[in-house]
Amino acid sequence: MTADTPTREAMHGLILPPPVAFWPATPAWYAVYGIVAALLAWCGWLAWRRWRANAYRREALRAVAGAAPAEIAAILKRAALAAWPRAQVAGLAGADWAAFLRRTAPRAGLDAAAAERLAMLAYAPAGPSARSDAERWIRFHDPRL
Incomplete structure (x- = not known):
């Protein structure tokens, strides 16, 4: 040890801060x-x-999972009625309903043919992608549009 280094005995009286x-x-x-x-x-x-506002979406997605094509059409209509005023949605059918589906869900990526198939689910045989198209519309539609 050097002369500048304090010894242990010399450090005994140091007071530590709290x-x-x-x-x-x-x-x-x-x-x-x-x-x-x-x-x-x-x-x-x-x-x-x-x-809470998206409860109808969760319910619709659960219902679509085990539904027949005609039931999917009714589920889509119920979901739309939950998001928009009845006067704006209830009377839509055919091409008007398909246009509504495309206009209200631009992020869903529904082309004209897919929207037309969804609009005709209650009346015509469903294609293999009808359930996935319906699920995409339910997930991505925007009630503010």
């Missing part, structure tokens, strides 16, 4: 915690509202 507190002591942190808690509560409330 440990750092875990909880912040400044009032600004309480404001930050309050704001973060309010934002989390607001985001949770929005997520809950969205989940």
Whole structure:
């Protein structure tokens, strides 16, 4: 050891500082915690509202999973009635119903032929993709359109 290095006996009288507190002591942190808690509560409330608003979609998707083609047509109509006013949807049939299906779900990627097949499900034999087309419309339609 060198002469500059203190010995163990010389360090015996040192006073250590108190440990750092875990909880912040400044009032600004309480404001930050309050704001973060309010934002989390607001985001949770929005997520809950969205989940509740999409209950008809979940129900329609469950119903489509084991439905016959004519039942799929009725399920699509019920889902549309849950999302739009009755006066806007109830009277649609044929080409008007197919146009409605395409217009309200641009993200579903339904081409004109697929929308026409969905519109005729109650009257004509269903193609192999009818169930997947109906599921895509249910998932991706936008009630704001």
